[in-house]
Amino acid sequence: MDRSTVAERKDGFEPFLPHPLVRGGDRQTILAALRPRRADLLTRREQAVLIDAGKDYTGFAPERAVRLLGFYTRGLTRGRRRGLVLLLHGWEGSSHSSYNLLLGSALIRQGYDVFRLNLRDHGPTHHLNPGFFYATLIEEAATAVDWVSQLAGEAPFYIVGASMGGNFALRLALWHGRQPFHNLRHVIAINPALDPNHTSDALDRQPLYLHYFRRRWLASLRRKQALFPELYDFTPLTKLKTMREMTEWLVTRYGKFPDAWSYYESYSVAGDRLSRGLTVPTTIITAADDPIIPVEDFHALAPHPLLDVQIHPSGGHVGFTDAFPLRHCLPALVSRVLQRAGEASAEG
Numbered sequence: 001m002d003r004s005t006v007a008e009r010k011d012g013f014e015p016f017l018p019h020p021l022v023r024g025g026d027r028q029t030i031l032a033a034l035r036p037r038r039a040d041l042l043t044r045r046e047q048a049v050l051i052d053a054g055k056d057y058t059g060f061a062p063e064r065a066v067r068l069l070g071f072y073t074r075g076l077t078r079g080r081r082r083g084l085v086l087l088l089h090g091w092e093g094s095s096h097s098s099y100n101l102l103l104g105s106a107l108i109r110q111g112y113d114v115f116r117l118n119l120r121d122h123g124p125t126h127h128l129n130p131g132f133f134y135a136t137l138i139e140e141a142a143t144a145v146d147w148v149s150q151l152a153g154e155a156p157f158y159i160v161g162a163s164m165g166g167n168f169a170l171r172l173a174l175w176h177g178r179q180p181f182h183n184l185r186h187v188i189a190i191n192p193a194l195d196p197n198h199t200s201d202a203l204d205r206q207p208l209y210l211h212y213f214r215r216r217w218l219a220s221l222r223r224k225q226a227l228f229p230e231l232y233d234f235t236p237l238t239k240l241k242t243m244r245e246m247t248e249w250l251v252t253r254y255g256k257f258p259d260a261w262s263y264y265e266s267y268s269v270a271g272d273r274l275s276r277g278l279t280v281p282t283t284i285i286t287a288a289d290d291p292i293i294p295v296e297d298f299h300a301l302a303p304h305p306l307l308d309v310q311i312h313p314s315g316g317h318v319g320f321t322d323a324f325p326l327r328h329c330l331p332a333l334v335s336r337v338l339q340r341a342g343e344a345s346a347e348g
Helices: 003-010 025-031 040-045 098-109 138-152 164-178 196-204 207-227 235-239 243-253 260-266 330-347
Strands: 047-055 065-073 084-088 113-117 157-162 184-190 282-287 307-312
Touching: 040 098, 047 138, 065 138, 084 098, 084 138, 084 164, 098 113, 098 157, 098 330, 113 138, 138 157, 138 164, 157 164, 157 330, 164 184, 164 282, 184 330, 196 207, 196 243, 196 260, 207 235, 207 243, 235 243, 243 260, 282 330
Parallel strands: 084 113, 084 157, 157 184, 184 282, 282 307
Antiparallel strands: 047 065, 065 113
16 A cells, blocks of 8 residues: 555545546646636736745845745635635745636635735746845745734734745754744645755656746746846846756856756755654645656655645646546635544634
């Protein structure tokens, strides 16, 4: 019996297995991009919040505080609040990515307050800070999360991240062991990038995904250069064809790393890294057919009593879409974890 079966049976979750016509990593990943219905209610009620995220560790503006933008939406049900859920997007996503709107819309209807945070240079935030985004900037993310957690008051606080946001969520879970976040009860990572070296290589092997992410990344960097032309010239990146080549050029020219491998390794949460300092219950939801995050990385995780790893047979990369009728099932997977976490918190 493999670890994925044990994890699913431990919490009583049924494996997600969609209709055969929408089964498969590529189909699931593409369907995930469909904008959810009824998302307008979330965005109509959202309040934009600019957060002081503390010291700038990029080296471009050490005298200035980092500013991050988020959107806060109160839950719709009356009576006792079920908690506050922080949603973290993936690389080149944003607070308004389809999966964030999907999850946020479902959660506010269930009575949760939702805060959707934009990491640096994601969404409409390129102008806020001179330094550009690195996935290693966990300090500013943790400072922002600490501020957001205070909005929970006496209610439980939860962190949910997808893809690169899942990687951040797992590192924030480790951060919580050293500097606790207010009322943090559970962390959920959806298809997290455990080993960025492996993820980068997986992207470079697949022309469809490489083209998609490369195009979005170049557009983001061009926007940054247009805003701060005195700091950046990203023109040579257009001639580089792989994620690894582009990353290596960036981190050696503008960063503090000798190569891309060192940069990726610095924010990896693979192997036994989570088992070294996890102090909050943490759930990983992923799919065996994810075309971007190798499933072997999840099987290689060291076990920990607070870590639950759910490896579903299908779901693609942050997909989990079924038919017929066509419907997003990710909110149900997340809601079950939050419900159990809330029940455990109440019992405690």
